[in-house]
Amino acid sequence: MTTTATQGSRGGPESQAPRGHASPGAALAVLPHVLRTALAWTDAHRGEFALPDDVLDPRTQVNATLKPLGELAQLCSTVRAATAPGTPEHEVAGDLVTYAWEQVAQGALLLELLRAEPFAAYPYEIYAAFAGYGLRHEGFEALARPLTATRAWAHTEQHANRQLGLINSERRVGVLTHTDAGAVLSRTWLGGLAEPWTFEGPSGYALTHTVFHLTDWGRMPDRVPEKTDAYLRTWLPAWADGCLESGQWDLTGELLAVGASLPGPPPLELLDAVWPVLADVQHATGCVPETGVPVQDPAPDPYPFIDCYHSTLVTAFAAALSLRSLTDGAGFGPGRERHTP
DSSP states (O other), X not given: OOOOXXXXXXXXXXXXXXXXXXXXXXXXXXXXXXXXHHHHHHHHTGGGGXXXXXXXXXXXXXXXXXXXXXXXXXXXXXXXXXXXXXXXXXXXXXXXXXXXXXXXXXXXXXXXXXXXXXXXXXXXHHHHXXXXXXXXXXXXXXXXXXXXXXXXXXXXXXXXXXXHHHHHHHHHHTSOBSSOHHHHHTTSTTTXXXXXXGOOHHHHHHHHHHHHHHTTTTTOGGGSOHHHHHHHHHHHHHHHHHHHHTTBHHHHHHHHHHHTTSSSSOXXXXXXXXXXXXXXXXXXTSOOOSBSOOOOOOSSOOSXXXXXXXXXXXXXXXXXXXXXXXXXXXXXOOOOOOBOO
C-alpha cells in the first residue's frame, strides 16, 4: 500500500528508488551534516525572521511575521535541549532563541499583543515557547493568569489538535491546564486511530502536531499512549513513503520528528530509509524546500525564504530528535500534568 500526502505532480531525486530498503546506520551517517547545515542556513538568514516596525498594527499579517519567529523559538529551543552542551549545534540553537526573544522585546511585545487580543491563543503560545526555555516576562504572566482562568478561555472553540497546543502551552507556563489532554487526544484524527488510507496533507499535519503538542515537541515521549505508539509505528513508513513519492519534504520532516518522539526504541528502519533521501534533497547551503523537485542551482539562495524556512527548521528539529533517539534512546524523560476538574 502506498499513501500520498497530496495529489499532483511528483518529483524528487533519483535516490528515492531505495524507499523501504533501509541500510543499517544510514541515518546516523547523514544526520550530523544535515543538522549542522540546516542550522547554519537558519543562522545566516536570521534577519529574515526580524519583526517589522508595524508588527502591532492589526493589518499586519501574523502568518508572515510572528508565526515564523515563534517557530524559530520553538524548534530551536528543542534543538538546544536535544543537543550536547558545548557543541556548535547547541550553541547556534541557543543563540537563535535569544535572537527571537530580543525580537519580542524580552516578552514586552507579546504583552502588548495579549492586551490587544486577550483571548487569542497565538500570543500565549508564542510566549509559552520562550517560557518552556526559561525566558519569562512577569507582566505577561500577571495578565495571562486571570484570563486563562476564565470560562471563556476554557471553552474557546477550536480543533482538537489546536486545543492540545493550548494545553501544552499552559503546561509550559506552569498553570493548571483547562482540560484533560487525554480527552482531547481522543477527538483528534490520530487519537481516533483513523483509517490509515485517509492520510493526506491536512490530516498529516494534524497528526504530527498532535504528537508535538502531546509530547512537548518530542521532549516527553512517554505521554504517547501505547495504542497510539503502535499505530504510528505501523503506518509511519507508508505515510513517509507517500510523502517522498509526492515531494512533500516539509511533511516528511515532520513525520521523521514524530518517529523520533515515540517512547521506547526508535523506529530504525523508518529513519534509515528516509533520512538519506531527505539529505539528498537538502541544498548544499543547508536549506530544504517545502515541496517539489529540488533545484540544483548552486546559488546561495536557491529558494525564496518563505518557501523553505519552515521545512529547513523542521529538518533541523527532526534531525536533532533523531540523533538523540539513535545515540542514547533516553528522550527527555516522562512528563506529568495538572488539570482543572
